[in-house]
Amino acid sequence: MENNSIRYNSEGLVPAIIQDAKTGTVLMLGYMNEESFQKTIETGETWFYSRSRSKLWNKGETSGNRQIVKQVDIDCDQDTVLIQVDPVGPACHLGTESCFSRVDSEDIRISRTIVQQVAKQIQTRKNNPQEGSYTTYLFREGIDKILKKVGEETTEVVIGAKNNDLNETANELADLTYHILVLMEELSLPIENVKAILKSRRLQEEGSQ
Numbered sequence: 244m245e246n247n248s249i250r251y252n253s254e255g256l257v258p259a260i261i262q263d264a265k266t267g268t269v270l271m272l273g274y275m276n277e278e279s280f281q282k283t284i285e286t287g288e289t290w291f292y293s294r295s296r297s298k299l300w301n302k303g304e305t306s307g308n309r310q311i312v313k314q315v316d317i318d319c320d321q322d323t324v325l326i327q328v329d330p331v332g333p334a335c336h337l338g339t340e341s342c343f344s345r346v347d348s349e350d351i352r353i354s355r356t357i358v359q360q361v362a363k364q365i366q367t368r369k370n371n372p373q374e375g376s377y378t379t380y381l382f383r384e385g386i387d388k389i390l391k392k393v394g395e396e397t398t399e400v401v402i403g404a405k406n407n408d409l410n411e412t413a414n415e416l417a418d419l420t421y422h423i424l425v426l427m428e429e430l431s432l433p434i435e436n437v438k439a440i441l442k443s444r445r446l447q448e449e450g451s452q
Contacts, residue, residue, distance in 0.1 A: 264313040264327035270334035271342040308332030332367035
């Protein structure tokens, strides 16, 4: 895409919508000037212009949560760009997948995305190991250690449920879910595969009613 095809505003900026290329989730809205847009094209990573600091910044330059550019499109008025990316970690500085939230249904949104957010954090830690991180420790120990922890946490869930201790069971289920996500990342098993199977089973169940 030619830089001169973009209609920048009076401040020399154009809004850039950043979207997850795989899931379609809108991750954030940033602003680019001509230089940052050109650097985005040349480097294959998103660059923006900070209006508050009056300088260019590369997404993930300090956090490591970079955005790998997959596709760049411009709208029909040529005054907005849509950039599809492969995000390496959460887009928001608050640690969430997206900077956007549905104000009228926050609880629903969180419950739907929290597992994906944790999975993204696990993926980020595998790609960017950090000393003192338990997740990094598990990946360094390898598959046998991870499988052992999955087995241990499964047993803890059974014990908590058998004792009818709801708080303990909830805590152990959270631990088990985390270790299962670590296992999936170690095996390079996309969470979308599991979701597809669950969806198929749900449809089968609905069809049998």
